[in-house]
Amino acid sequence: MKAKLPLRWSIIGCCGLMIVTLTTGCARWVELMPTINSSQEPSVREIARDEQVPLVMNSVGITRNGSPQNLSLETEQRVLGTLREIGLFSHLGGTDSAEPPASEKFIRARLLFDETIDQHAGDTAWKGIVIAASMFTLTPFIPLKYDYATHVTLELERWDGQVKHYESHSAGTVHYQLFGATPLMIDELKGHVTESCLTALMQQMVNDTTFYTASSTPLFDRPMRSVSAKSQRSELAPVSVSLTSSSGK
């Protein structure tokens, strides 16, 4: 009987260790950094249907850690969906949509998503070695993390050539234990951060509702638009755009 006792406790101890490892070793949670206006939902202001004008997405740029990325239709659709929710515009067109004729009032939008990812690769590698050396028993006690931040810049150009500039920044971290790692958690993190960022951005836009109403300003002759592009061999240079109003002719 006495000989069985240590065996029983060993089995109980092993089971306990396994349960602790599997439960705490699979943990993960997302931490969002507070952003300005993050506590506020984008309010919807009353706007008469005949006061609404269409919005057309002129360009969507995405950079990740400073490197330009391919255009993501998913990102564009998400922004358009959020714009649809606030109900400021009569119609929303993507980058592939044709612009309304110049005789109509519409808003032209330019969007830039600047993503910053810090996966703490060196830290993760060292922690991985320690976890492996401990035969995974330290898994519950060694958290890993993945940071994601996004800075969204939205430029809205009204039919009379006036431009409003909005910016929003949001950041978050997913903390996880090795067994809790899944590609889904990165998607969740990016989803939360992007949502938070867009919410703050929309709040700023809603505050300018009167700027986008059809009656806010008459439809002048559209400014004549000239674009000068200059290439540089050594480095990328921004394209400079100069606007000249033809009404002054």
Place this chain on the structure above:
Amino acid sequence: MRSQVLTVILLVTIILGASLPFSYAYENTPRLTVGTQEIGLSAGYLLPTCTRSKCKTKQSGPAIMPSWMMTLTDPIGDSWYQGQISLGVEIVYIQFQEPVFSHGIGFTPRIKYTFVALDRIRPYVEFAGGPFWNDLAGNIPEQNSQFAFILTGGLGVSYFLSNQVALNVGYRFQHISNAHTSYPNAGLNSSLPFGGFSFYF
């Protein structure tokens, strides 16, 4: 009989690998992200490698290595060395045919760095090490303890047949010793060319 069973397992591994869906081979590049898991099965044949002037035991036999791994990082770097780190475990089973018919089984944590700059062809380096039980000990002059350790360093190449499936071939150098937990402790060194496949999810 046992060696026939292992030969069958080896053949099944190769046939399974060969029958995987080649039709998907030229879809877009597989993107493994943080948290992608890998289940693998490799098989090979252990050959003695003499690194000292005198080697008495010429151990050899087939080896089977099922493994599980987790991708820990997205691609690091932006040059030829761009790659990802994975961490996992592997069970190593070796059926020694020579010098005496015997067995060895080990449980080894494994860390791998995979170079991703070459698209579907991904070379990697790996290290693994852990406890190894074997009954070869006692029958050879180098080892007397059944409890030993196995250390592995290797190079390999994965070829992604699809975004989820890869064929692997490579070479490993293995060292078996008891880490001076008993006497004698002359290590056994081996070469292990291997092939196998991995499934990513």
